[in-house]
Amino acid sequence: MNLNHRENVPGGIGQSESRLAHIAFIMDGNGRWAQKRGMPREYGHVQGAKTMFDIATLVFKRQIPCMTIYAFSTENWSRPQKEIEALTSLLHEYIKKARRIMEEDNVRFRFIGDYSRFGDKVAAMIEDLVRDSAGNRWMLNTALNYGGRDEIVRAANKALAEGKTMLTEEDISRHLDTAPCPPLDLIVRTAGEMRLSNFLLWQAAYAEFYATPALWPDFDEAELEKAIAAFSQRKRRFGGLVNK
Numbered sequence: 001m002n003l004n005h006r007e008n009v010p011g012g013i014g015q016s017e018s019r020l021a022h023i024a025f026i027m028d029g030n031g032r033w034a035q036k037r038g039m040p041r042e043y044g045h046v047q048g049a050k051t052m053f054d055i056a057t058l059v060f061k062r063q064i065p066c067m068t069i070y071a072f073s074t075e076n077w078s079r080p081q082k083e084i085e086a087l088t089s090l091l092h093e094y095i096k097k098a099r100r101i102m103e104e105d106n107v108r109f110r111f112i113g114d115y116s117r118f119g120d121k122v123a124a125m126i127e128d129l130v131r132d133s134a135g136n137r138w139m140l141n142t143a144l145n146y147g148g149r150d151e152i153v154r155a156a157n158k159a160l161a162e163g164k165t166m167l168t169e170e171d172i173s174r175h176l177d178t179a180p181c182p183p184l185d186l187i188v189r190t191a192g193e194m195r196l197s198n199f200l201l202w203q204a205a206y207a208e209f210y211a212t213p214a215l216w217p218d219f220d221e222a223e224l225e226k227a228i229a230a231f232s233q234r235k236r237r238f239g240g241l242v243n244k
């Protein structure tokens with residue numbers, strides 16, 4: 001699909017939806033999805049990666065300019081070695097596919113978290129992709145070896161390295177991995193879990209949270225529409241009294 005031009009989206013873009021500038025997904029339930037089919041957990045991750053690209057296309061088609069996905073947490077290293085190896089090899093495929101999507105769909109790829117832990121080869125592929133897609137329009141952040149606490153600590157250390165001795169909220173905010181992105185509006189979590197699991201802790205302060213029982217590989221356009229519709233019904237007051 002060509003996303004280089006604005007186009008009329010079936011169903012239109014409501015006023016509330018157009019205010020959705022940054023959507024994030026905690027893509028959970030890949031393992032359960034595979035196990036339900038008598039397949040190894042790794043098969044669920046392969047399916048989950050396909051879903052991710054399909055959902056990114058739908059998000060950008062709706063003119064939502066920024067999407068962030070949780071692909072691997074700082075805590076996921078505690079999984080069995082076999083699963084980590086499968087995820088690392090999937091990451092190579094993901095980056096190769098991302099290079100095609102970057103050109104076809106005008107997507108700007110960014111990565112958040114300390115991805116260097118995946119090794120020099122992956123880090124070099126990521127840096128090439130980030131550099132080569134830097135001028136593109138739609139922003140897709142992949143969280144890799146990402147933890148919200150780790151991100152805040154790294155941000156604080158960057159501010160201290162500038163010579164600051166007392167930090168402000170602004171000092172932390174501008175050093176977060178997501179600093180160039182619009183403020184986070186909506187976090188969607190699949191597989192029925194009701195927690196953040198260390199995702200975007202700082203950015204989540206006033207984001208809306210939406211959970212669905214759907215397992216990530218089953219998350220489709222109808223599910224996305226339900227999440228966006230729920231968001232458009234929310235009254236965001238940011239501590240004040242004025243309805244949105």
Ligand code: IPE
Pocket residue numbers: 027028029030031032033071072073076087191
């Ligand atoms: C999410 O699916 C993907 C990653 C954490 C890498 P899970 O692998 O957590 O799937 P479940 O929660 O075990 O079903």
Ligand code: IPE
Pocket residue numbers: 026027028029070071072073076193195197
């Ligand atoms: C959160 O899912 C991390 C990702 C989706 C990458 P987990 O499956 O790791 O989270 P917990 O263990 O259920 O909290």
Ligand code: MG
Pocket residue numbers: 028029030
């Ligand atoms: Mg899980």
